[in-house]
Amino acid sequence: MKSARLITAVAVLAVLAGGGVAAATRPTPKPVARFVTDDQGRVLLLHGFNTASSAKSTPDGLPTFTEADLDREYRDMGTNFVRFLIQWRTLEPTPGTYDTKYLDKVAERVAWYAKRGYHVMLDMHQDLWGSDITPGRGAGNGAPGWATHLDGLPVSTDQPTWEMYYLEPGVIRAFDHFWNTTGDHPELMDHYAKAWKAVAARFKDDPAVIGYDLMNEPWGGSIQGAQFETGPLATLYRRSIAEIRSVDPDGWIFLEPQAVGVNWGLPSALPHFDDPRDGQPRIGLAPHLYPLPLDLGDDYTAGSRRWTDRTLGWWRDNMLRTAERVGGPVVLGEFGLDMSRPGSPDLVKRVLGLTDQVNMGRAYWSRDPGPWGPYDDKGKPGPLVAAMARPYPRAVGGVPVSVTYDEKSRALTLVFDANQTGPTEIYLPARDFPNGGQASIGEATWDAGRRVLTVKTKTAGRLTLTITPG
Ligand SMILES: CN(C)c1ccc(C(=O)NC[C@H]2N[C@H](CO)[C@@H](O)[C@@H]2O)cc1
Numbered sequence: 230m231k232s233a234r235l236i237t238a239v240a241v242l243a244v245l246a247g248g249g250v251a252a253a254t255r256p257t258p259k260p261v262a263r264f265v266t267d268d269q270g271r272v273l274l275l276h277g278f279n280t281a282s283s284a285k286s287t288p289d290g291l292p293t294f295t296e297a298d299l300d301r302e303y304r305d306m307g308t309n310f311v312r313f314l315i316q317w318r319t320l321e322p323t324p325g326t327y328d329t330k331y332l333d334k335v336a337e338r339v340a341w342y343a344k345r346g347y348h349v350m351l352d353m354h355q356d357l358w359g360s361d362i363t364p365g366r367g368a369g370n371g372a373p374g375w376a377t378h379l380d381g382l383p384v385s386t387d388q389p390t391w392e393m394y395y396l397e398p399g400v401i402r403a404f405d406h407f408w409n410t411t412g413d414h415p416e417l418m419d420h421y422a423k424a425w426k427a428v429a430a431r432f433k434d435d436p437a438v439i440g441y442d443l444m445n446e447p448w449g450g451s452i453q454g455a456q457f458e459t460g461p462l463a464t465l466y467r468r469s470i471a472e473i474r475s476v477d478p479d480g481w482i483f484l485e486p487q488a489v490g491v492n493w494g495l496p497s498a499l500p501h502f503d504d505p506r507d508g509q510p511r512i513g514l515a516p517h518l519y520p521l522p523l524d525l526g527d528d529y530t531a532g533s534r535r536w537t538d539r540t541l542g543w544w545r546d547n548m549l550r551t552a553e554r555v556g557g558p559v560v561l562g563e564f565g566l567d568m569s570r571p572g573s574p575d576l577v578k579r580v581l582g583l584t585d586q587v588n589m590g591r592a593y594w595s596r597d598p599g600p601w602g603p604y605d606d607k608g609k610p611g612p613l614v615a616a617m618a619r620p621y622p623r624a625v626g627g628v629p630v631s632v633t634y635d636e637k638s639r640a641l642t643l644v645f646d647a648n649q650t651g652p653t654e655i656y657l658p659a660r661d662f663p664n665g666g667q668a669s670i671g672e673a674t675w676d677a678g679r680r681v682l683t684v685k686t687k688t689a690g691r692l693t694l695t696i697t698p699g
Pocket residue numbers: 356392395445446447448488489519563594
């Protein structure tokens with residue numbers, strides 16, 4: 230019965246998304262054409278985690294995550310990227326004042342990543358507006374109390390699932406005030422944009438911080454869909470871009486489409502945003518991916534697997550189309566599921582292969598211990614560790630065209646347009662590459678400590694580099 234309901238729901242989604250006829254008749258979008266680059270100009274391909282949901286529950290708004298945890302993460306999975314959660318309520322405890330001690334503590338953790346060659350995207354995280362009004366998402370999450378106006382409308386405490394709190398009258402009113410839909414609190418979006426200015430002023434010269442993810446999973450309250458994304462959400466993004474650029478001319482600014490519908494594969498109406506910086510724009514897209522069949526509680530098996538795969542194709546094509554409009558790279562900010570369920574490791578590998586193919590960065594949700602994470606609450610590794618311990622190019626001396634990993638032959642193939650910006654670095658996990666790797670072209674050196682194969686190529690132009698076990 231559940232599967233029948235599920236398939237009906239996804240069939241409806243197919244009609245809504247045009248996933249049937251429309252997608253088949255629309256031109257296939259081009260892969261990502263713009264990239265985050267390092268100080269040599271090499272393209273960075275980002276592979277990592279969200280760290281961490283626990284930041285929503287701690288008094289100091291920081292994840293319960295240690296430097297030793299990061300060492301283990303690298304040792305086990307070779308990641309190079311983190312979507313690091315920060316909280317508006319902790320950053321701006323009273324209107325216009327910023328907690329510099331909090332920023333110091335964030336900077337301390339960013340330094341852990343910097344020391345290990347990681348790249349950091351700071352995520353201003355909210356779920357359900359803020360922990361002053363919604364239970365179960367931790368005490369330190371989202372908007373500050375002074376920015377929360379319910380007008381006496383209720384927020385129940387007994388919703389059966391956490392996402393249903395988004396429909397509570399008080400939560401919708403809080404968002405409606407923030408988006409100035411009510412017209413009563415035009416100051417709130419400006420506070421948020423200036424909070425970003427404070428963050429950017431602090432991290433603009435930090436080489437590990439590649440940029441800023443402006444708002445986690447935006448919810449329009451009474452305004453939804455294209456009206457929301459082209460209306461108040463675009464207004465917030467434009468104001469935040471202006472404030473960030475007033476102090477940081479170079480940090481990447483990542484924009485999320487609305488979560489509802491788009492997380493599942495529906496199109497986004499997010500418009501283009503001008504970047505006032507000198508030189509090429511640095512505005513990217515940071516969508517999330519949670520396929521509807523799995524969101525509805527089914528496993529990545531049988532019929533739900535086939536439907537999920539279809540929705541993954543819609544999501545890919547719709548996000549590439551949106552990225553063409555936004556004009557920048559795509560970093561998949563979140564994907565994840567209960568790894569104890571049948572089929573889950575296959576879904577993770579499917580998403581990793583999809584993002585490889587179209588040059589998207591990705592951050593798994595999340596690094597927290599537990600059934601969704603890489604380790605359980607006693608630190609025992611689960612199936613996610615093997616799935617995330619995947620060979621990938623960390624940095625490319627050219628413009629990537631595609632990355633493909635064949636698990637059977639253990640061959641990683643990178644097609645790229647070499648441009649002499651520097652050598653290409655490939656992470657090789659111990660399981661499939663116990664003795665490192667060999668390169669089909671160029672001159673390769675193996676760093677056994679970091680498990681990185683560095684390949685120097687002398688020619689420019691389209692190259693195919695295949696790495697196989699040494
Ligand atoms: C109704 N709305 C607005 C809604 C519903 C469901 C999600 C969601 O599942 N999100 C997926 C994951 N992302 C957050 C953290 O960003 C996690 O708590 C969710 O599991 C988001 C929004």
